Amino acid sequence: MPLGLGRRKKASPLMEEDDMGERTALGVSHAGSVSGSSISPQIPGLPPPAPALRPRLVFHAQLAHGSPTGRIEGFSNVKELYAKIAEAFNIPISEVMFCTLNTHRLDMDKLLGGQIGLEDFIFAHIRGQKKELEVYKSEESLGLTITDNGAGYAFIKRIKEGSTIHRMQLINVGDMIEAINGKNLVGSRHFEVARALKELPRGRSFTMKLCEPRKAFDMIGQRSSSSANSAGISSGRGTLRLRAKGAPTVEELVREVCFVYCNVQWVLVAGSMRCIPHHGSF
Numbered sequence: 107m108p109l110g111l112g113r114r115k116k117a118s119p120l121m122e123e124d125d126m127g128e129r130t131a132l133g134v135s136h137a138g139s140v141s142g143s144s145i146s147p148q149i150p151g152l153p154p155p156a157p158a159l160r161p162r163l164v165f166h167a168q169l170a171h172g173s174p175t176g177r178i179e180g181f182s183n184v185k186e187l188y189a190k191i192a193e194a195f196n197i198p199i200s201e202v203m204f205c206t207l208n209t210h211r212l213d214m215d216k217l218l219g220g221q222i223g224l225e226d227f228i229f230a231h232i233r234g235q236k237k238e239l240e241v242y243k244s245e246e247s248l249g250l251t252i253t254d255n256g257a258g259y260a261f262i263k264r265i266k267e268g269s270t271i272h273r274m275q276l277i278n279v280g281d282m283i284e285a286i287n288g289k290n291l292v293g294s295r296h297f298e299v300a301r302a303l304k305e306l307p308r309g310r311s312f313t314m315k316l317c318e319p320r321k322a323f324d325m326i327g328q329r330s331s332s333s334a335n336s337a338g339i340s341s342g343r344g345t346l347r348l349r350a351k352g353a354p355t356v357e358e359l360v361r362e363v364c365f366v367y368c369n370v371q372w373v374l375v376a377g378s379m380r381c382i383p384h385h386g387s388f
């Protein structure tokens with residue numbers, strides 16, 4: 107049989123096409139791979155070279171109010187993560203409010219931000235009871251700190267003790283702000299919601315439409331919760347860092363101390379402190 111006319115060999119069954127796409131999107135690199143190198147032209151008649159096998163990153167998750175454990179994989183940013191969570195638990199993606207790491211409680215020090223430890227357990231908080239309240243703005247500052255989930259939901263991260271909002275027992279940490287005075291705020295960033303509240307005139311009442319996360323039995327009646335130690339120390343085996351632009355990367359760290367406040371990160375890596383602040387207080 108002439109050279110090059112033989113039957114082509116089947117591709118290796120070790121990796122399916124959808125696996126290749128997911129692993130490439132995750133941007134996981136291995137020692138020995140050459141980044142940015144030119145690809146040699148393929149010799150006619152020969153099968154294409156086998157792509158480098160890359161590990162499938164699998165995370166485990168539960169709904170914070172209680173559920174079986176689901177497997178989450180194949181995401182490259184926060185919005186895709188929420189979509190995978192919704193798919194795993196057969197719920198609409200619009201139900202996912204935010205996620206905490208390694209705790210089902212409303213611990214704002216454990217909010218999922220721009221990175222996930224490879225051994226972290228994800229708890230997804232979904233929409234629960236809706237409420238509409240009238241608030242009298244007696245002071246310029248309402249005592250709120252607002253953050254958002256990176257996918258269009260802004261919610262309350264902190265309530266200052268002794269403030270106007272603190273005196274209203276029906277408003278809690280974790281409540282999503284859906285509307286102010288009838289203006290829909292779903293899809294707004296945290297700073298836009300903070301600006302809308304700050305611009306409300308003092309000495310007048312306004313209405314807020316809120317949606318609180320669905321709670322487990324041991325969380326009912328709990329207004330806010332934070333861990334005694336806000337630093338989550340990873341095992342040093344690796345961290346998946348999600349990025350707003352570009353593929354996520356897996357970083358092997360000897361020691362990492364990360365303070366994650368949803369969109370606020372203080373990261374200490376090899377003696378160097380990096381800060382990416384994004385939150386709204388007023």
